[in-house]
Amino acid sequence: MSGRDILGGGCESWKVLVAYCATSVKQLVASFANDAQASWGVLLRMARKTTPPLPFRLHYIREWAAKRGMRQADIVRELDIDKSNVSRWFKGHLPTEENILRLAALFQCEEPAELFRHPDQDWMFRLLRGRSIDEQERIRRTIEAAFPQRSAA
Numbered sequence: 001m002s003g004r005d006i007l008g009g010g011c012e013s014w015k016v017l018v019a020y021c022a023t024s025v026k027q028l029v030a031s032f033a034n035d036a037q038a039s040w041g042v043l044l045r046m047a048r049k050t051t052p053p054l055p056f057r058l059h060y061i062r063e064w065a066a067k068r069g070m071r072q073a074d075i076v077r078e079l080d081i082d083k084s085n086v087s088r089w090f091k092g093h094l095p096t097e098e099n100i101l102r103l104a105a106l107f108q109c110e111e112p113a114e115l116f117r118h119p120d121q122d123w124m125f126r127l128l129r130g131r132s133i134d135e136q137e138r139i140r141r142t143i144e145a146a147f148p149q150r151s152a153a
Contacts, residue, residue, distance in 0.1 A: 057092040060118050064107045065090075067119040078106055 065075060072090060076083045079102050089095050095103060104112040117125055128136050 058094060059089075059092075059115050061095070061103060061115060062090045064103075064109070064115060064119050068107050070106075075103075075106065079103070 065071070070078075072083065072086045075081075075086045079086075079099070081099070085095070085099070089099075089103075094100075100112050100115060104115055107115070109115060114122060114125075128139065131139070
């Protein structure tokens with residue numbers, strides 16, 4: 001039985017199926033965003049040693065390096081790895097699990113999942129971590145009341 005028989009259609013049905021699957025994967029990854037430990041684990045299982053560059057980056061290694069005042073050469077020296085690896089990471093390739101752990105330690109992250117959040121947004125994650133949904137909502141409302149959106153003038 002072919003996919004055409006299952007879907008009862010031609011090329012358009014396949015496009016719909018592919019779009020649905022892509023959306024489901026995006027939703028799955030997004031749902032893990034609140035569970036930091038699970039999110040980086042899922043991303044690592046998706047990675048291979050020679051991952052092609054993605055149209056978007058899954059990590060913020062470049063930003064974490066800048067936040068810590070480090071250049072690619074500093075990372076190469078500190079981790080004692082080939083400079084081509086670091087160059088690929090800065091272009092968006094995923095490091096191996098071992099290197100993610102080493103980078104997290106180098107950047108003084110509490111957990112490796114922090115590499116998958118922008119360092120400037122990390123304070124918000126730490127503030128909300130471990131709080132109930134009600135507390136998170138109260139915090140959001142308080143911040144919005146203190147800093148209302150300005151209308152575009």
